[in-house]
Amino acid sequence: MKVLIRNGKVCFENAIAAADLLVENGKVAALGPFNDAIRSARIIDAKGLFVLPGFIDIHTHLDDQIGRFYLADTYQTGTQVAVQNGVTTIYTFITQGRHERLPEAIANAKAKARGHCYCDYMWHLTPTVFDEDGYHEIEKAIQSGFRSIKLYTTYKKAGIFSDYKQIEEVVKKLAPRDAQFLVHCEDEDVLNRVDAGRLDLSQPFTHSLMRPKEAEIKAIAEVLKIATKYQARVHIVHVSTPEGVELVQRARREAPVTCETAPHYLWLNNSWLQKPDGHRWLCTPPLRSEPDQQQLRAQAGQGAIDLFATDHCAFKKADKDDWHSDIRDVPSGIAGIGALPHLAYALLRPHASNALIELAQRIATAPAKAFRIYPQKGTIKVGSDADLSIVDIHGQARPIQSSLAGSYETYPGQSRTLDFKYVLVHGEVVVSNNQLLEGSLPGGACLCRN
Numbered sequence: 001m002k003v004l005i006r007n008g009k010v011c012f013e014n015a016i017a018a019a020d021l022l023v024e025n026g027k028v029a030a031l032g033p034f035n036d037a038i039r040s041a042r043i044i045d046a047k048g049l050f051v052l053p054g055f056i057d058i059h060t061h062l063d064d065q066i067g068r069f070y071l072a073d074t075y076q077t078g079t080q081v082a083v084q085n086g087v088t089t090i091y092t093f094i095t096q097g098r099h100e101r102l103p104e105a106i107a108n109a110k111a112k113a114r115g116h117c118y119c120d121y122m123w124h125l126t127p128t129v130f131d132e133d134g135y136h137e138i139e140k141a142i143q144s145g146f147r148s149i150k151l152y153t154t155y156k157k158a159g160i161f162s163d164y165k166q167i168e169e170v171v172k173k174l175a176p177r178d179a180q181f182l183v184h185c186e187d188e189d190v191l192n193r194v195d196a197g198r199l200d201l202s203q204p205f206t207h208s209l210m211r212p213k214e215a216e217i218k219a220i221a222e223v224l225k226i227a228t229k230y231q232a233r234v235h236i237v238h239v240s241t242p243e244g245v246e247l248v249q250r251a252r253r254e255a256p257v258t259c260e261t262a263p264h265y266l267w268l269n270n271s272w273l274q275k276p277d278g279h280r281w282l283c284t285p286p287l288r289s290e291p292d293q294q295q296l297r298a299q300a301g302q303g304a305i306d307l308f309a310t311d312h313c314a315f316k317k318a319d320k321d322d323w324h325s326d327i328r329d330v331p332s333g334i335a336g337i338g339a340l341p342h343l344a345y346a347l348l349r350p351h352a353s354n355a356l357i358e359l360a361q362r363i364a365t366a367p368a369k370a371f372r373i374y375p376q377k378g379t380i381k382v383g384s385d386a387d388l389s390i391v392d393i394h395g396q397a398r399p400i401q402s403s404l405a406g407s408y409e410t411y412p413g414q415s416r417t418l419d420f421k422y423v424l425v426h427g428e429v430v431v432s433n434n435q436l437l438e439g440s441l442p443g444g445a446c447l448c449r450n
């Protein structure tokens with residue numbers, strides 16, 4: 001199947017230029033102008049529109065159980081809201097259960113996702129067994145393409161906590177085996193020093209007092225020391241503090257470290273937790289103060305943060321609301337996939353003369369490079385996957401929709417800034433006018449090797 005996208009303004013990595021794109025066999029086959037019609041090619045006229053590389057959300061949670069709650073989004077609804085907003089690759093997580101071998105956990109996740117994803121997908125692994133057999137299983141998983149390992153400096157009760165000594169051991173052993181690492185940074189000791197008994201647990205705002213920013217800053221500093229010592233590829237997830245970003249910026253000079261922040265730290269702050277339904281905005285790390293939010297926005301606008309990713313973790317409204325007097329009973333997480341491109345573009349617009357190039361950098365090129373799927377993904381080049389969005393930046397303002405799973409909206413009052421006229425995954429049009437094309441099948445593929 002051939003598609004010829006004509007007359008568009010194509011967003012390359014360093015410039016936007018008029019070009020025609022020929023798509024063949026799911027790849028970008030050639031860049032033109034093509035003056036003559038190409039036989040058997042479907043023509044898409046992109047006059048007045050921008051052609052962007054498919055976006056990548058490297059941090060989402062789908063179709064998983066967290067504590068006693070099941071997430072609102074399945075692979076199908078999560079990837080549908082993704083493609084309807086130009087996100088054509090998502091990463092989610094496989095967490096090894098208490099009595100589960102790693103290959104089993106991988107097989108279960110693959111079975112759940114296969115045939116249900118509208119875009120390409122991949123997982124980061126959270127192994128929880130680090131004995132000899134455990135390492136053997138992790139190494140085999142790395143060989144089959146699961147090269148990113150997620151570690152947590154907190155969540156002891158959930159069984160996924162690692163202390164710094166263990167993180168160092170994992171990095172030392174697996175970095176030479178081609179692994180890279182994502183780390184959730186909140187120092188467990190700092191969190192434990194907060195005396196929850198003295199706080200008013202009936203108030204959602206208390207969640208932000210229970211998880212102070214010092215915990216994040218301390219853990220990021222410790223983890224960056226390990227990354228630098230072993231020259232390991234370490235990515236700090238959902239950085240919520242300006243101090244954390246500064247630490248990564250400094251460490252980047254000496255080690256291959258990267259970081260992300262999520263739209264909720266840029267667009268919301270802990271005043272949301274003081275609203276009557278504030279518990280719905282409970283997430284971890286918590287929303288920070290307004291001055292912290294403003295500083296983080298400035299850093300994001302100036303390019304100090306490598307990439308944006310949502311940490312999409314949508315719960316049903318009924319599950320969020322099912323608590324009475326103790327906010328520790330509220331599931332922690334909020335939705336974001338459908339909001340990411342719109343909010344990121346709105347944030348970058350005032351900072352950059354070519355905000356679309358910056359946008360593609362933050363949510364396509366940088367994530368593809370950080371997780372080593374570049375240039376297959378994250379750019380428009382001959383030979384790259386034809387995951388493309390054809391976008392009108394002057395479309396009608398419509399409300400943002402972060403999730404399709406019937407949960408409440410994370411960003412009420414915010415509008416979409418991009419109108420997705422077409423979205424192509426592997427050269428197939430799957431979205432037209434912001435909606436899944438009728439009859440579209442979930443044809444996304446796993447980026448693992450088998």
Ligand SMILES: [Zn+2]
Nearest residue numbers: 059061311313
């Ligand atoms: Zn997460």
